[in-house]
Amino acid sequence: MADVGPPAKRSEPLFRQLMPRCRLSSPYDDMLAVVMNSHQPVQNLRDQLRETSIRLGDTKTENERLRYLYNSNESSSLTALRKSLAVAEQDVRKKQEEMEELRSQLVNQDDEQQVAAVQPRLVTMLRVQLNAIAHISKLRIFEPNLNIGEDVEELLQLLVKVNDGDLQELQKILEETTVLYDQISRGIIIRSLSDSWTMTEAIENEAFVYDDEEDTKEDSEWQAEMTAIQSLTTVKASFEEMLEEQRSGFQEEMEQLRKEHQKELDEEKAATRLALEAVRRAHEEELKQATTRKLCGEKDRDASRQNAMLEQMREELTTLSAAYSAKCVENAQLDERLSALMEQRAREGDSGDIQRLKRDLCLRDSQVAELQRRISAYERRGGDSTIVVSDIRFHSNPVISIVENVSEYLAEDVRRSLAVPVSERRKFFETIAEYSTPF
Secondary structure (H helix, E strand, O other): OOOOOOOOHHHOOHHHHHOOHHHHOHHHHHHHHHHHHHHHHHHHHHHHHHHHHHHHHHHHHHHHHHHHHHHOOOHHHHHHHHHHHHHHHHHHHHHHHHHHHHHHHHHOOOHHHHHHHHHHHHHHHHHHHHHHHHHHHOOOOEOOOOOOHHHHHHHHHHHHOOOOOOHHHHHHHHHHHHHHHHHHHHHEOOOOOOOOOOOOOOHHHOOOOOOHHHHHHHHHHHHHHHHHHHHHHHHHHHHHHHHHHHHHHHHHHHHHHHHHHHHHHHHHHHHHHHHHHHHHHHHHHHHHHHHHHHHHHHHHHHHHHHHHHHHHHHHHHHHHHHHHHHHHHHHHHHHHHHHHHHHHHHHHOOHHHHHHHHHHHHHHHHHHHHHHHHHHHHHHHOOOOOOOOOOHHHOOOOOOOOOOOOOHHHHHHHHHHOOOOHHHHHHHHHHHHHHHOOO
């Protein structure tokens, strides 16, 4: 029974004996290489996104220039505006396709990209494992007939010759490495332990004798190795957190860029819609102006002919209006006299005379209607017939058809009413002619 105390070199745990001396730096280098390999695609995507952001800024500047051209309301710049809008629309579509391609590359990487990302990690891991096996093979803890150095050298040479994308060769080397580990596990001389506090060993199985100074040194190395392993785990966790932060930041940046891009597209669509509306209004205005010019040309051609016809009709209407005015005056006088007679007959109760006066009034109305019909016929006829302007407005009596069945006393009364001096009648008809003549 040995005393309880620090374990000697000959009674070290199996994990400590299998731990290679070079592992303090190799796992850290492996993890650093893995982190750098995973960080490189993210950096490339960031560069592409930065370039896309610069292009989006250029597109925004171009949109501002197009809005300024649209708000200036210059007809000469409409053509240039349409061309600029077409070019801007093509540019926006191209940039949208680039954004979709970048998004697909970020979310769904294809098989070739996955192989390219995994292969360097596998090669680094196999190189570290083979170096560890080579270091373990130099220790004197195996059976004498176990010789794995040549196999390790052969696998290292095959690992150097592996081509890009050759995963089958890497799988073969990995299987051979696993076989080597199995051989090592079967060929190690395992020491037995009696309990957790005391250790016994046979003197005939001892291979080496170590002194206390070497035991203390090995214990210090053991503690340093365990500390290195813990620090490596901490570094790995920190690198994973950093990658997660970068991934989340990248996703946020992608989402922000997508929103900005969508906003730019909406603004571009609105500007394009306004520009097209302005072009449509300008086109409609041009069509209206062309139609107006055409109608004005036709009206100008017909103006001279219509003016001649209107002038002739105006002269005829002047003559007829003068005659009609004279008749209206006479009819008004007759109406007044008839009204007086009707009142007088009504007072006297002579209904027969009232009926005759009514018939006379109807005859007068029929004559007035005949004159109106003639005026309408002249207006419709236009300028086909020429009427000689006579001096009938200065006569006391226009030509009026003789009315039959008129009582003698009524005719006498009308003659007395027409016995007006010539000078007064002339002034009366001149006044009528003055107000009936068109301007």
